[in-house]
Amino acid sequence: MFFIIAILFHKTQLLPVAAFVLTYIYNNPKTYLKVWFISIPMSLFLGSVFIAFFTVLGFGDDRLAGYLSGELQADTRFRWDFLFYSSFPVFAGWFFIFKKKFNDIFYFQVYNVYLICNSFWILVIRANFSNRFAYLSWFIMAFIIIYPLLKKQILRINK
Structure with a gap:
């Protein structure tokens, strides 16, 4: 019910809702981590192809298509700074799941x-x-970094 309400507020909510549903079907962090890493060179070399593809799909209203294909603004370069910012929860999740062997199905799903x-x-x-699409993932950042620390003592702090 909350998913439907969220989508009714803004069509871009289709992405996190679809991702959440997909994680019920397949919930392997190693696979999704590989996809994340592969998406970087794919965007560098085929970025305009993906923008055109997602625009043609038309999975939203005209406003959503306008976000992707509207008249180009001055700042449409590859944002390395934003990618760096986005990598912190990727690294945190990798650290907790693969290095510290944190095993929590819900955490896997959110990650x-x-x-x-x-x-x-x-x-x-x-x-x-x-x-605006980055915010669809960035709102989960704090949870990904903090949840394992609150759920289980992972880091030892000597006094």
Whole structure:
């Protein structure tokens, strides 16, 4: 019910909702992490192809298509600074899951939603207003970094 309400407020909510549903079907962090890393060179070399592809799909209203294909703004370069910012929860999730062996299905699901949404944003990073797509993953950042620390003592702090 909350998913439907969210989508009714703004069509871009289709992305995190679809990602969440996908993680019920397949919830392997290693696979989604690989997809995240692969999306970077794909965006660098085929970014305009992905922007055109997602625009043609028309999975939203005209406003959503305008975010992707509207008249180009001055700042439509590959945003390395935003990618660097987005990498912090990617690294945190990798650290907790693979290095510290944190095993929590719900955490895997939320981490994978972040990776899926952020991968989509990386693919369309050069599009107008791409930061609006980045926010669809960035709102989960704090949870990905903090949740394992609150759930289980992972780091030892000596006094």
